[in-house]
Amino acid sequence: MIVGVPAETKPDERRVALTPAGATALKAHGHSVIVQRGAGEPSGHDDQAYRNAGARVVNSAARVWNAAEMILKVKEPQPAEYRYLRPGLILFTYLHLAAAVALGRELLDHRVSAIGYETVQLADQSLPLLAPMSEVAGRLAVQVGAWCLEARNGGRGVLLSGASGVKPGKIVILGAGIAGTNACRVAAGIGAEVTIMDVNPSRLRYVSDMFGGRVTTLMSNRATVEEEVTQADLAIGTVLVPGAKTPRLIAARTVRRMKPGAALVDLSIDQGGVSETSRPTTHAQPVYIRDRVVHYCVTNMPGVVPHTSTYALTNATLSYALEIADHGLLEAGARNPALRLGLNTYQGKVVHPAVAEALSLKPHSPWEHER
Numbered sequence: 001m002i003v004g005v006p007a008e009t010k011p012d013e014r015r016v017a018l019t020p021a022g023a024t025a026l027k028a029h030g031h032s033v034i035v036q037r038g039a040g041e042p043s044g045h046d047d048q049a050y051r052n053a054g055a056r057v058v059n060s061a062a063r064v065w066n067a068a069e070m071i072l073k074v075k076e077p078q079p080a081e082y083r084y085l086r087p088g089l090i091l092f093t094y095l096h097l098a099a100a101v102a103l104g105r106e107l108l109d110h111r112v113s114a115i116g117y118e119t120v121q122l123a124d125q126s127l128p129l130l131a132p133m134s135e136v137a138g139r140l141a142v143q144v145g146a147w148c149l150e151a152r153n154g155g156r157g158v159l160l161s162g163a164s165g166v167k168p169g170k171i172v173i174l175g176a177g178i179a180g181t182n183a184c185r186v187a188a189g190i191g192a193e194v195t196i197m198d199v200n201p202s203r204l205r206y207v208s209d210m211f212g213g214r215v216t217t218l219m220s221n222r223a224t225v226e227e228e229v230t231q232a233d234l235a236i237g238t239v240l241v242p243g244a245k246t247p248r249l250i251a252a253r254t255v256r257r258m259k260p261g262a263a264l265v266d267l268s269i270d271q272g273g274v275s276e277t278s279r280p281t282t283h284a285q286p287v288y289i290r291d292r293v294v295h296y297c298v299t300n301m302p303g304v305v306p307h308t309s310t311y312a313l314t315n316a317t318l319s320y321a322l323e324i325a326d327h328g329l330l331e332a333g334a335r336n337p338a339l340r341l342g343l344n345t346y347q348g349k350v351v352h353p354a355v356a357e358a359l360s361l362k363p364h365s366p367w368e369h370e371r
């Protein structure tokens, strides 16, 4: 199969969908790889590295899109890329179509077969192509939180690790899922005083087993959230209720009672945010101060560490890309139920039930006859 990797065009997106090592793997399976010139530069992979891996580097996006049978991307096609959509093309990328109805219609009209990273799902309901980004964002949360606490950024001037003879900072993490436990790992690692809260006792047990006495685990409820957040130097929101808006666990009046110059890093902002005071921000303008609390609510945090994020993402996506390239989309989906669940559109028909609902259409599975 001919596999194409265009440069990303969404503002602030610096990841690339395939590393040179990924290109080597595809070549070893007998496939051809075409990469747009400069596609890997923002994440630290130059054109020569792709050439060394056996890929062909071409000058324009049009040449990649037009030659490829399967396009690997990071973000959903932008309106300027819609002209490249054509019947029979396979598209493997983050899509989030339930919230992007116009793109869904373009994919259907142009009979593109599109698999969304975010809908590939394992038997235990986990989302293997979303998890690596939660891991990156969770670990990054402590780093950006530390930056928010610096006095020049409006923070209260607390060093989270403390110093000899000086107390460390207090970090409160809401949610002990993938992002939360990864934030916890970094927070405990730098020697901060850490409290992590969840409503799921088995998540708290997991954290407790993993970090022993170094971290306090607490059942999340309105009273404990208020008490802990008002004492925190840094509060980190990583709560997720699948398929729903994030519950706003931190009330505006709680924020008003936080320490002046404390920081709030709200990862859950992509699902509405965990605080009543959160609103989305960008890497260009990542923070705002409200009620003397420094708010960081960037919706695509992994974009600021594109080198690590590219590896984390492609480590997870490559095996699926190889399966599709080796067997073709239908056969790969028949073999792998996780991939089957990831198919959003197939040759002019909508396949994924949630996407079908968003587009007010009936879902059709190309594997229906097998049931």
Ligand SMILES: NC(=O)c1ccc[n+]([C@@H]2O[C@H](COP(=O)([O-])OP(=O)(O)OC[C@H]3O[C@@H](n4cnc5c(N)ncnc54)[C@H](O)[C@@H]3O)[C@@H](O)[C@H]2O)c1
Pocket (backbone or CB within 6 Å): 130, 131, 133, 134, 135, 137, 174, 175, 176, 177, 178, 179, 180, 197, 198, 199, 200, 203, 220, 221, 238, 239, 240, 241, 247, 249, 266, 267, 268, 269, 270, 271, 298, 299, 300, 301, 302
């Ligand atoms: N901003 C970004 O750049 C970025 C990047 C990656 C992930 N995220 C977001 O981070 C959030 C967390 O992702 P994840 O992969 O860790 O999800 P996850 O499902 O692994 O974890 C979410 C946790 O929240 C817990 N929870 C639910 N209700 C709660 C409540 N009332 N109080 C406390 N905990 C509660 C759940 O039990 C679960 O353990 C998601 O919204 C995700 O989209 C944002």
